[in-house]
Amino acid sequence: DVKVTQSSRYLVKRTGEKVFLECVQDMDHENMFWYRQDPGLGLRLIYFSYDVKMKEKGDIPEGYSVSREKKERFSLILESASTNQTSMYLCASLEGQDTHYEQYFGPGTRLTVT
Amino acid sequence: GESVGLHLPTLSVQEGDNSIINCAYSNSASDYFIWYKQESGKGPQFIIDIRSNMDKRQGQRVTVLLNKTVKHLSLQIAATQPGDSAVYFCAENYDDRGSGNTGKLIFGQGTTLQVKP
Numbered sequence: 001d002v003k004v005t006q007s008s009r010y011l012v013k014r015t016g017e018k019v020f021l022e023c024v025q026d027m028d029h030e031n032m033f034w035y036r037q038d039p040g041l042g043l044r045l046i047y048f049s050y051d052v053k054m055k056e057k058g059d060i061p062e063g064y065s066v067s068r069e070k071k072e073r074f075s076l077i078l079e080s081a082s083t084n085q086t087s088m089y090l091c092a093s094l095e096g097q098d099t100h101y102e103q104y105f106g107p108g109t110r111l112t113v114t
Numbered sequence: 115g116e117s118v119g120l121h122l123p124t125l126s127v128q129e130g131d132n133s134i135i136n137c138a139y140s141n142s143a144s145d146y147f148i149w150y151k152q153e154s155g156k157g158p159q160f161i162i163d164i165r166s167n168m169d170k171r172q173g174q175r176v177t178v179l180l181n182k183t184v185k186h187l188s189l190q191i192a193a194t195q196p197g198d199s200a201v202y203f204c205a206e207n208y209d210d211r212g213s214g215n216t217g218k219l220i221f222g223q224g225t226t227l228q229v230k231p
Contacts, residue, residue: 031217042203043221050216090157094217101146101207101217105157
């Protein structure tokens with residue numbers, strides 16, 4: 001089974017802190033994604049990566065950056081956390097085939113910024 | 115921008131009844147659609163997918179219907195069980211890059227399915 005793990009289930013940080021959210025997948029997937037999930041808004045794409053050291057902005061990249069130094073690991077960075085970044089963060093990796101785009105999700109990290 | 119929407123934020127059904135969860139999408143260029151189930155405290159899990167060259171696909175107790183004319187997607191769950199209680203998301207694959215498909219998905223807002231015993 002594909003496994004996507006996220007470093008923390010719950011995280012509490014203060015405004016202005018630098019925050020690292022780590023995601024690791026064990027299936028040698030090329031593509032990885034970071035989303036945030038908020039009530040009534042569904043999942044919104046922050047950043048994605050389609051190869052090591054390759055990244056692209058998603059729909060809401062402001063206030064975030066990412067790092068992909070190794071294929072299995074994709075990190076989301078909040079350079080200076082703000083209260084409006086309190087959210088559930090979900091990482092996913094993709095079994096990318098021409099006819100099947102199932103993304104496998106981690107359990108999520110619930111981040112609270114105070 | 116394009117968006118995928120679900121008609122109802124919450125759906126309540128009796129155990130044993132069939133459930134129908136609806137989704138409207140707006141991007142006529144999308145050619146792949148997927149339904150996810152998210153249980154409390156977990157990440158979304160794949161249920162079923164369908165390509166735009168099909169209008170129906172069946173899985174175990176689930177059926178996805180695609181109506182491209184009105185850009186509508188639905189998920190039918192037969193004989194709904196308490197374990198089906200979750201948030202259900204539809205998503206479409208839409209990639210506006212000139213080359214290659216990165217598998218980006220655009221998600222709807224989600225419908226919470228509540229199963230009454």
